[in-house]
Amino acid sequence: MEQIASVPEILEEALGIVQPHYDRMNAALMSSYRETIYVKDQQRERGVICTMTPKTKGCLMSDTLAYHLTKAFDDVADVEVRIINSVVGLLFSGKVYVKFNKMDENNSPSIQQRKWYKAITNQGQEIDGLPQRVIKMWAGIVPVDKQWSDVARCSLVYYEGGTVAWFTDLVGTTVQQLSIDMTPQQTMRRTTPKKKDGEQEANTGTNN
Numbered sequence: 001m002e003q004i005a006s007v008p009e010i011l012e013e014a015l016g017i018v019q020p021h022y023d024r025m026n027a028a029l030m031s032s033y034r035e036t037i038y039v040k041d042q043q044r045e046r047g048v049i050c051t052m053t054p055k056t057k058g059c060l061m062s063d064t065l066a067y068h069l070t071k072a073f074d075d076v077a078d079v080e081v082r083i084i085n086s087v088v089g090l091l092f093s094g095k096v097y098v099k100f101n102k103m104d105e106n107n108s109p110s111i112q113q114r115k116w117y118k119a120i121t122n123q124g125q126e127i128d129g130l131p132q133r134v135i136k137m138w139a140g141i142v143p144v145d146k147q148w149s150d151v152a153r154c155s156l157v158y159y160e161g162g163t164v165a166w167f168t169d170l171v172g173t174t175v176q177q178l179s180i181d182m183t184p185q186q187t188m189r190r191t192t193p194k195k196k197d198g199e200q201e202a203n204t205g206t207n208n
Helices: 007-045 054-072 115-121
Strands: 079-084 087-092 096-100 135-143 151-160 163-169 174-180
Touching: 007 054, 007 087, 007 096, 007 135, 007 151, 054 079, 054 087, 054 096, 115 135, 115 151
Parallel strands: 096 135
Antiparallel strands: 079 087, 087 096, 135 151, 151 163, 163 174
C-alpha cells in the first residue's frame, strides 16, 4: 500500500521548492497592490468620490497579478503561471501550486464558500488542470484596514484539513499555527427570562 506523506514532510518539501522565490512573489503582490491603489487615487484626483469595495479592489488586483507574476518569473524555468477558470496561480516544478488572493488578519481568504477555498485548504482534494497530489498553498496581501491604506504583510499559508497549519510573512518571520478553526462562529441570540406572571425581568448586569 502506498504511504501518504505526513503534513510536516509535505510542508518541508513545499518550502524547499518555493522558499527561494519569496522575494519574487512578494514583489508581484506589492506591484499589483500599488496598481490597485493607483486606480483608486486617480478616481479621487478626477473628482470621482466613491467607496471602492474590497471586492472591487480584489478584482482589480487579481486582473493585474498575472502580468506581474509573469514578469517576476520570466527567467525562472521551473515556475509556470497557471490561470484556471480566471484564477491566477503559480506552479512550481509541477509539485507545488500557490494560489493568490487577499486575506484577513487571520490568514483567512474572503472566498470561503467557493470550491477553490475548499480545494486549497484540503490537501487531498484535486483541482482540474493541476497535477495529481500537488501541494497547495495560498499567498496574498493582508491589508491594514478596509480602505487598503497599507499592507500589513504578504502571507504564504499552508492549510490542512480546512485550517491554517503554517504561515509566514514573505518578507518577515515565520510563524507556526496549529489547528486554527476557520469555521465562522454562529452569533448567539440573547434572551431575557420571563417571570411567572409573564412580565420580562430586566437584565441590568448587576444581579449576582
